[in-house]
Amino acid sequence: MSKILVINSGSSSFKYQLIDPESGERLASGLVERIGDSLGRVKHRCAGETLEEELPIPDHTAGFAEMERAFERAGQPLDGSALAAVGHRVVQGGDEFFEPTIIDDRVAERILALGVLAPLHNPAHHQAIVAARATFPDVPHVAVFDTAFHQTMPPAAYTYAIDRRVAAEHGIRRYGFHGTSHQYVSARAARFVERPLAELKQIVLHLGNGASMCAVDGGRSVDTSMGLTPLEGLVMGTRSGDLDPSILFHLHREAGLDVDALDRLLNSESGLRGLAGTGDFRDVRAAADAGDAQAQLAIDVTTHRIRHYLGAYLAALGGADVISFTAGVGENNAALRAGVCAGLEWFGIRLDAALNEAASGVAEPRRISTPDSRVAVLVVPTDEEAEIARQTWGLVGAAA
Structure with a gap:
């Protein structure tokens, strides 16, 4: 039962x-x-x-x-x-x-x-x-x-600077997504480093076809990169992530794109696919390694955006104890992890190249930072289904 x-x-x-x-x-x-x-x-x-x-x-x-x-x-x-x-x-x-x-x-x-x-x-x-x-x-x-974990964000993090009446009438605010993954990974990371979750400042990088980052303070989400919808934030497989909203007005006026065409462009034809012709990061990496300049640019843009949010969350948290890479790309692409962490020794982030390159082998967390790194950098396989089962059982088991 x-x-x-x-x-x-x-x-x-x-x-x-x-x-x-x-x-x-x-x-x-x-x-x-x-x-x-x-x-x-x-x-x-x-x-x-x-x-x-x-x-x-x-x-x-x-x-x-x-x-x-x-x-x-x-x-x-x-x-x-x-x-x-x-x-x-x-x-x-x-x-x-x-x-x-x-x-x-x-x-x-x-x-x-x-x-x-x-x-x-x-x-x-x-x-x-x-x-x-x-x-x-x-x-x-x-x-x-998915949005529940992010309900602990403060108003300054979830509020958009538009007319407050319009926002209230139409439910416009930052909701965030991948919350089940961010919650699972931050708790699993705390157990791995053998410290209470409530004591830790963490940044979780959920990097897959859909991608988001989350600043977690004491087990509570305080900021995240996705917004009203999963479109905002990082460069993804087919989604653009952040861009100047006026680009939409410009494309409507100058290119004649209607709302549906703009929706398709940003959600289905952008991101890695828009920059490199494919939304699969493995294919983009292979093309870049073969000398494809456009594929390399796609990786560079992706890495730049991740580092942009990483810096913002280090500032928001006042530093970090743990940084965790998770999801398909985060768990399996050592070169991207190295690019994200390059030159961040000033923040106490020191990657061990050999540990980073090593294959995980099993679905268990592993450390990829050096022993003297002030910040523990981890690879933590996510398990959203296990987290859903845990939360479901926590509710029905308590009621039984």
């Missing part, structure tokens, strides 16, 4: 993991994709084996039925009695949801309504929530919000 089913849903797919929240053990995982296409696919992994099947999956409800069938085919029936709860990742909680929340009809409706702030995410989460609640009606469902 202590198993948690973690759901991370998109508009045409959802990922799932069955987790023992007390041990963190993955009991099964899978993906249901191409929902609504003529032919969908279910991929289920359990006990070292992978089962795959292609068949029509008209909607998320059908997808959950196929997920159940995949568990049965793997000899691991997943009925309600096997679950303590279902934990749902929800990207946008607005300024309403500060912590993990039991999902009832009202909460589900509010998650959908907050889709105005996350149109690519919250409606898809809502579809999965409706389907999952119908599939497991007697099991508690819990929403874990």
